[in-house]
Amino acid sequence: MTQIDQLRRYGLFDAKVPRYTSYPPANHFAADAGTLHQRDWLQAVPQGSEVSLYIHIPFCKRLCWFCACRTQGTKTLRPVDVYVNVLLQEMVQVARLLPSDVRIGRLHLGGGTPTILSPKTMTRLLKGVFDSFQRAEGFEFSVEIDPTEAAPDLLQTLADHGMNRASIGVQDFDPKVQDAIGRAQSFAQTFDCIQILRDAKVHSLNMDLLYGLPHQTRASLVDTLEQVLALQPDRLALYGYAHVPWMSKRQVMIDGTALPSAEARFELTDMAQRMLRLDGFLPIGIDHFARPGDSLAVAAHSGGLRRNFQGYTDDQAKVLIGLGASAISQFPQGYVQNHAATAAYTSAIGQGRLAGARGHVLSDADRLTARMIEQLMCSFAIEAQALAVEFPDQGATVAGAVAALVAAYPDACRSDGTGLQIVDGFAPLVRVMAGHLDHYRAGQMAHSSAI
Ligand SMILES: C[S@@+](CC[C@H](N)C(=O)[O-])C[C@H]1O[C@@H](n2cnc3c(N)ncnc32)[C@H](O)[C@@H]1O
Numbered sequence: 001m002t003q004i005d006q007l008r009r010y011g012l013f014d015a016k017v018p019r020y021t022s023y024p025p026a027n028h029f030a031a032d033a034g035t036l037h038q039r040d041w042l043q044a045v046p047q048g049s050e051v052s053l054y055i056h057i058p059f060c061k062r063l064c065w066f067c068a069c070r071t072q073g074t075k076t077l078r079p080v081d082v083y084v085n086v087l088l089q090e091m092v093q094v095a096r097l098l099p100s101d102v103r104i105g106r107l108h109l110g111g112g113t114p115t116i117l118s119p120k121t122m123t124r125l126l127k128g129v130f131d132s133f134q135r136a137e138g139f140e141f142s143v144e145i146d147p148t149e150a151a152p153d154l155l156q157t158l159a160d161h162g163m164n165r166a167s168i169g170v171q172d173f174d175p176k177v178q179d180a181i182g183r184a185q186s187f188a189q190t191f192d193c194i195q196i197l198r199d200a201k202v203h204s205l206n207m208d209l210l211y212g213l214p215h216q217t218r219a220s221l222v223d224t225l226e227q228v229l230a231l232q233p234d235r236l237a238l239y240g241y242a243h244v245p246w247m248s249k250r251q252v253m254i255d256g257t258a259l260p261s262a263e264a265r266f267e268l269t270d271m272a273q274r275m276l277r278l279d280g281f282l283p284i285g286i287d288h289f290a291r292p293g294d295s296l297a298v299a300a301h302s303g304g305l306r307r308n309f310q311g312y313t314d315d316q317a318k319v320l321i322g323l324g325a326s327a328i329s330q331f332p333q334g335y336v337q338n339h340a341a342t343a344a345y346t347s348a349i350g351q352g353r354l355a356g357a358r359g360h361v362l363s364d365a366d367r368l369t370a371r372m373i374e375q376l377m378c379s380f381a382i383e384a385q386a387l388a389v390e391f392p393d394q395g396a397t398v399a400g401a402v403a404a405l406v407a408a409y410p411d412a413c414r415s416d417g418t419g420l421q422i423v424d425g426f427a428p429l430v431r432v433m434a435g436h437l438d439h440y441r442a443g444q445m446a447h448s449s450a451i
């Protein structure tokens with residue numbers, strides 16, 4: 001039986017599963033964990049600790065049809081400037097609840113399109129952040145950048161305020177694919193943006209690519225990858241396009257009949273992985289690649305890779321504070337998501353309240369499952385020894401999870417009786433296997449394709 005037949009036998013091409021950037025996944029969050037927990041959990045952050053900050057900018061000048069991110073279109077900067085005022089209020093409210101000696105180790109601006117801000121508004125936002133939160137030593141500041149919406153003076157403003165990592169949206173360079181996903185972006189625009197970033201001494205550059213797009217073929221993806229490699233990124237994310245028009249309405253603009261089948265998606269990602277490995281990139285988890293000396297690659301090699309709402313990271317902070325509409329905060333006690341609609345978010349902050357609207361309080365059982373799923377997603381293994389240190393009394397539950405996976409996927413995993421390792425060639429099944437451990441899956445809404 002060929003590898004593809006074995007993967008088919010285990011249901012890879014039919015499965016719809018979460019991406020497990022959290023456990024439980026955000027669609028399971030409920031209204032019973034919100035503002036009250038957010039306040040308690042912020043106040044419970046230990047003195048002297050280092051936290052990470054995520055700021056969501058839910059605005060774009062154009063709305064790409066493929067995009068499943070939480071964002072809204074705007075023709076003018078007026079609503080963006082008003083929104084930044086609300087963000088500044090929120091960060092003061094949040095910082096007041098934290099012990100005064102908490103420091104931020106990481107700041108990430110995501111969206112939407114953070115680079116839509118004018119240099120003046122960006123300066124105002126960052127001054128507010130640095131007035132409210134002290135920076136830790138080795139502070140990292142990363143920003144999601146759309147090269148078609150990134151003015152040189154704005155990029156310089158970000159660099160002047162310490163941006164040292166940039167994540168650049170590319171998706172695909174083929175004009176036919178770009179037409180089909182409603183996102184025009186030339187190689188020249190992307191090249192110029194990267195040049196400005198490098199001239200401004202922003203040395204760690206990631207690029208986002210997608211496979212599984214309409215009209216994408218192996219040949220067209222090779223062309224895109226060759227152009228991307230010529231730009232010499234340090235990291236790459238190659239996400240499987242999630243076609244979820246029932247959640248992301250703008251995707252109805254995409255012709256579903258032009259999408260590659262699940263088998264074709266597998267072949268696209270498999271081919272791309274080989275090409276990137278040949279170029280010297282190391283694969284990180286299910287969809288990232290990094291040069292060997294990159295901190296993500298180092299973390300993956302030393303067992304320090306983590307998975308949070310931003311995907312794969314080497315960030316070890318136990319608390320991630322999300323600011324802005326729809327932003328999610330992660331605490332040891334659970335998750336809280338702010339109101340998703342900008343109007344509801346603005347109203348909550350305007351009334352002096354925190355903006356948490358839904359979330360999840362983690363039980364002990366959730367915590368163990370979350371960690372096992374994170375291990376699977378990061379290292380394609382369940383590491384029983386590490387779990388025994390974190391969860392000393394849970395050996396039997398871990399053994400039960402391992403036995404369940406071995407029984408369900410006998411050729412796909414190997415167990416030494418305690419932990420488990422996914423066998424080479426079966427790594428694409430990892431989300432399906434994680435789904436097998438997920439106690440919240442029954443009755444959940446449909447997710448994106450497992451491959
Ligand atoms: C929040 S977007 C920000 C990117 C930035 N605004 C830009 O356009 O370059 C971050 C990344 O999410 C990924 N993404 C968006 N929609 C997706 C989807 N439907 N499936 C998979 N990945 C998606 C894209 O790779 C995108 O670069």
Ligand code: SF4
Nearest residue numbers: 060063064067111112
């Ligand atoms: S891909 Fe970027 S620019 Fe396009 S809609 Fe999504 S967030 Fe906005």
